[in-house]
Structures are given as structure tokens and as C-alpha cells.
Amino acid sequence: MRKYAAVCQSRSHAEILLQSLGAQPQDIKFAVESETLERTLKRNGSDVVRGSLRDRALYRELLPAEVLVVSIRDKRRLRGVLEGIRRERGETPVLVLCFQPIADLPVDPEDHPWAHFVPVGDRFSTTLRADIRFAGAKTWVRKLREILDDAGRVLILLQDDPDPDGLACGLALRSLLGRKRSTMPMGSFGNVTRPENLEMIRILDLDLIKVADEDLGNYDAIVMVDTQPPHLRHKLPRVDAVIDHHPTQSTYEARFRDVRPAYGATATILVEYLRAERIKINERLATALLYAIRTDTLLLDRPVSHADVEAFSWLFARANINQVRRIERPALPLETLELFAEGLKKARMEDKVVFSHLGEVSREDIVPQLADFCLQVEGMDWSAVSGVCGNELVMSVRNVGFVQKAGSVVKAAFGSLGSAGGHRSMAKAVIPLENLPLDEHAKACDKTYRFIEDRFLAALRGEE
Ligand SMILES: [Mn+2]
Missing domain, CATH: 3.40.50.720 (NAD(P)-binding Rossmann-like Domain)
Known part of the structure; x- marks a missing residue:
């Protein structure tokens, strides 16, 4: 036929x-x-x-x-x-x-x-809007090249605790400008702390240098990505270019500023630069950028722009999804299994909330992992899992998304005891143990857990 x-x-x-x-x-x-x-x-x-x-x-x-x-x-x-x-x-x-x-x-x-009707103009408008953005991106890239092409060594400066968006953007900038680690290193005044971010650096073989104030003179130009000068604790003598998606700050000077608060990730801006210039990107860069948009937008769960969705689907076809999964779920130490088994055995359910308490944990990141798992229990709308890390109690909260905002509930419940907040469907609280009822050895015990469960349920019901 x-x-x-x-x-x-x-x-x-x-x-x-x-x-x-x-x-x-x-x-x-x-x-x-x-x-x-x-x-x-x-x-x-x-x-x-x-x-x-x-x-x-x-x-x-x-x-x-x-x-x-x-x-x-x-x-x-x-x-x-x-x-x-x-x-x-x-x-x-x-x-x-x-x-x-x-x-x-x-x-x-x-x-x-029996026929499928397709309004062509309508279908075309999505791609046309993207193409209009790419046309604009060409102008941005030309300006950026004008500023950086003559610079011998360029520093890509990231936020103080570099996150996937910043790291991916640094990598993308190098591809865009055809530079290497040696002529365009990525650096930060601080260290990467989150286990997922460390895993991303390891799996994608990223390199990050620690920057001190006195090093800044060694560079001919400084580009900041995913942050702006006022966000840093250090004062910079100057910055040449800024590419970011956080709310626009006006208290600094830079020759190049592309700041788009409507975007869910700075990576999306870099994807538009790369696509406008028809730069071939390899799997490693696609994976980094995809992971950046995934985490910055919580899997497109936060307000995002058309541009983010478009960039996401373009990257999805080019990235290594197994690596993304590996980064999101770093390998867990073996003893985690036992810890989870204990936590699940004593899990308690009330008002569609699963509570589980892991006690002392060696790594904070296993707490949200169990919270994710517990949310899948039939009939449950919420999961709240705690672990004791050093002298703090860390609590991860998840919900199914169509109930109250997790961030607001956690803030109402624990805001006065420690730091608490989050988003629509995921939130976290970190409470110094000294602010909680403890046993005679100053350790978390059933009394502690009862206390946080009661406060959580009260906040959920809207009681003070
Ligand atoms: Mn970002």
C-alpha cells in the first residue's frame, strides 16, 4: 500500500x-x-x-x-x-x-x-514562538561573544552552594563559546553539599574549583550563572556577564545581563542559546541540562514557562535518563535497608498521613527517600518522615499534590522551632534537638515523635 x-x-x-x-x-x-x-x-x-x-x-x-x-x-x-x-x-x-x-x-x-482536524496555525504557533525566542537568543549570544572572546581566562562563578542548574549552565557556556576547563573554569566561594549534587558532579565528571577573593584578579572576565552578585556573601570587584532566572537585582553593574525571572531554570536560557547557534550538544551536556530543569522546576511542578517545557522535551530525547535516575537516587548504604525496615514497622497512620521515624541516620538524604516511598501507600495523602542527623531532627514531608501546600503546613507546624518550608508537594523542616522534648539522655524518643506528629496534624487541620 x-x-x-x-x-x-x-x-x-x-x-x-x-x-x-x-x-x-x-x-x-x-x-x-x-x-x-x-x-x-x-x-x-x-x-x-x-x-x-x-x-x-x-x-x-x-x-x-x-x-x-x-x-x-x-x-x-x-x-x-x-x-x-x-x-x-x-x-x-x-x-x-x-x-x-x-x-x-x-x-x-x-x-x-472519522477525520482528524488539525488547525495548522495553532500547531505552528508553538514552534513559531520558540523560533522567535531563538532569534532573540542569537543577539544575546553575539553580545556575550563580544565581551568574552578576547578574554584569555574566564571564570564561571556559581552560587555559594552550587546546584545542578548552575553546574549545567557552566558546562553549557563552555560548549557555547568553544572553551575548555583550562580557559573557562567553573568555581564557587563555597562547597557543594547536597548528596544529589555531589552525585551529579561524580557521574558527569564535572570539575569545580574553590575560589577565594584574591584569585579573582587572575581572570580576564567573570561570568555569573544562575545567581547575581547581591546573592553572594563575597563582594566582587566586578562582574562582566550575568545569566540568571532569579528576581532581577538592580544594585550591580555588568556589561551583559540576561535575567529572566519568568523562566523555571537558567538552563532553559542556555538551551535557547545553544539551539539558536545550532551547537551540537553531547549526551553529557544534555543530561546535565535536563537534570537542572528537572530539579529547579521540581519536575515541571512549579510555575514554568513554555520555554522550560520546550527545552525539557528537546533535552529529554538527547539525555541519558539512566544517569538522571542515578543522580536523583544516589546509591544508599546497605544499612539503610535495616533502618527502613525498622522505620516502616513502626510507621503510624492518622488522618491520611503516614508517619515514620528513622532515629539516628548517617546521611540526611535517606529521609526524603523513605518519604517518597511512604506516599505510595494506598489511601494516604501525606507522608512525614523524620531522621536525626547530628543534633538536628530533619523531617521530610510529601503529599499527593491536590491537598494543602506542603510548604505552608510545615511552616505552620515547625516554623517557630527551626527552619521549615518548601513547595506545593514537598517540604522539609530542620529542628535543633534542644527545641524538642527529649528523653533523659537528651535523645529523640517516642515522646519527641508524638510531639512532632501532633504539631503536624494540628497544622494540617488549621489549628494553631
Ligand atoms: Mn536555577
Whole structure:
């Protein structure tokens, strides 16, 4: 069976069709009315049947095919064409390209449930909006090159506790500007602390140097990504370029400032730079950028822009998803199993909340892991898991997303005892043990856990 059949009225439509289907001329059989069009398409290598578009016999000749595309410029003809096709189509799926809004068509798609109507302008607008952003990105990249091309050594400066977005953007900048570690190192005044971020550095083989104030003079230019000068504790003598998505700060000078608070991640801005410049990106860079957008937007759970979603899906096809998973769930020490078993055995359920307390933990990151797991228990809307790390109690809270905001509940429950906050469906509290009821050895005990459970449930019910 032939791959495609198409009803077509113009040469330009036929050409666009060929290109968007990724088809060779001989893959398509056209039904046309105009003699000129017939000649052109035949010369091009396509099979063509010519006749009145109202005539059923035309479609009998045209079909069957794997799919029939109807591309009619003149909308008044559409009704007649659809009538002809309806009787002859057999099993062939039909796609109708509409060059005006569906509401303006002389036919009601509901009267033709066998056909799939596609408003072309609407479909095109998403990609067109992206292309407009890429056109703008070219200007940004040109400005950035003007500033940095002559600089021998450029420092990419990240936030004090570098996170995936900053790290990925640093890597992307190097690809964009065709530089290496040696001429464009990434650095920070602080250290990476989160286990997932350390895992990202290890798995993707990233390199980060610790910067001190006196080193800054060794660089010809400084670029900040995913942060702005006022966010740092150190005062900078100068900064040349800033690319960020945090709220715009106005108390600093830089020759280049691309700050877009509407974006969910700075990585999205860098993806637009890379795509606008048609830079080939490798799997490692795609993985870093994808992970950056995933974490900064909590899996697109936070407010995001079209640009973030677009960048996310573009990266998804190019990234190593196994590595992303590995970074998100760092390998756990073996004794975690025992700890989880104990915690689960004593788990308590009340008001659709699962509570579990792990007691002393060697690593903080196993607490949220169990919280994720507990949320999957049937009928539960919330999970709240605690662990004692040093002289603090860490609590991870998760919910199913369509209930109260986790961040607000945790703040109401524990804000006065320690630091507490978070987002819609995940939140965290860190409470110094001294602010909690403890046993005679100053250790967390059942009394402690009862206390935090009661406070959590009270906050959930809206009691003070
Ligand atoms: Mn960010």
C-alpha cells in the first residue's frame, strides 16, 4: 500500500507537506484539479490523479493509503471534498489540515468523526514562538561573544552552594563559546553539599574549583550563572556577564545581563542559546541540562514557562535518563535497608498521613527517600518522615499534590522551632534537638515523635 495520499490545491502546500512528512515525492499520491499542478507534481516524481474534487471516482483512484491528508486552501470546497472521501475512504485514516480556526470552517468536525482536524496555525504557533525566542537568543549570544572572546581566562562563578542548574549552565557556556576547563573554569566561594549534587558532579565528571577573593584578579572576565552578585556573601570587584532566572537585582553593574525571572531554570536560557547557534550538544551536556530543569522546576511542578517545557522535551530525547535516575537516587548504604525496615514497622497512620521515624541516620538524604516511598501507600495523602542527623531532627514531608501546600503546613507546624518550608508537594523542616522534648539522655524518643506528629496534624487541620 502506498504510504501517503493527499488532496491538494497548490504547489506550495504540496511542498510543505512533503517536507513535514519527511517523505520522498514517490511516497505520495496526489489528487488535484489543476492541470498545471498535475504537471509540476508529476515532473517532481509523484503519482497524480486529476479530476473534480467533488467526484467520488477521484478518491476511488487515490485510495487506499496508510493515511490521507486533506490540504484544501479554499475552505468553501471542504464540505464537498469530505463528502467524496467519506464514502470512499474505507479503512484509510484521514487528516484534515485547516488553514483557519476550526470555528470558522463551513463544516462541523463533529459531523465527520472519522477525520482528524488539525488547525495548522495553532500547531505552528508553538514552534513559531520558540523560533522567535531563538532569534532573540542569537543577539544575546553575539553580545556575550563580544565581551568574552578576547578574554584569555574566564571564570564561571556559581552560587555559594552550587546546584545542578548552575553546574549545567557552566558546562553549557563552555560548549557555547568553544572553551575548555583550562580557559573557562567553573568555581564557587563555597562547597557543594547536597548528596544529589555531589552525585551529579561524580557521574558527569564535572570539575569545580574553590575560589577565594584574591584569585579573582587572575581572570580576564567573570561570568555569573544562575545567581547575581547581591546573592553572594563575597563582594566582587566586578562582574562582566550575568545569566540568571532569579528576581532581577538592580544594585550591580555588568556589561551583559540576561535575567529572566519568568523562566523555571537558567538552563532553559542556555538551551535557547545553544539551539539558536545550532551547537551540537553531547549526551553529557544534555543530561546535565535536563537534570537542572528537572530539579529547579521540581519536575515541571512549579510555575514554568513554555520555554522550560520546550527545552525539557528537546533535552529529554538527547539525555541519558539512566544517569538522571542515578543522580536523583544516589546509591544508599546497605544499612539503610535495616533502618527502613525498622522505620516502616513502626510507621503510624492518622488522618491520611503516614508517619515514620528513622532515629539516628548517617546521611540526611535517606529521609526524603523513605518519604517518597511512604506516599505510595494506598489511601494516604501525606507522608512525614523524620531522621536525626547530628543534633538536628530533619523531617521530610510529601503529599499527593491536590491537598494543602506542603510548604505552608510545615511552616505552620515547625516554623517557630527551626527552619521549615518548601513547595506545593514537598517540604522539609530542620529542628535543633534542644527545641524538642527529649528523653533523659537528651535523645529523640517516642515522646519527641508524638510531639512532632501532633504539631503536624494540628497544622494540617488549621489549628494553631
Ligand atoms: Mn536555577
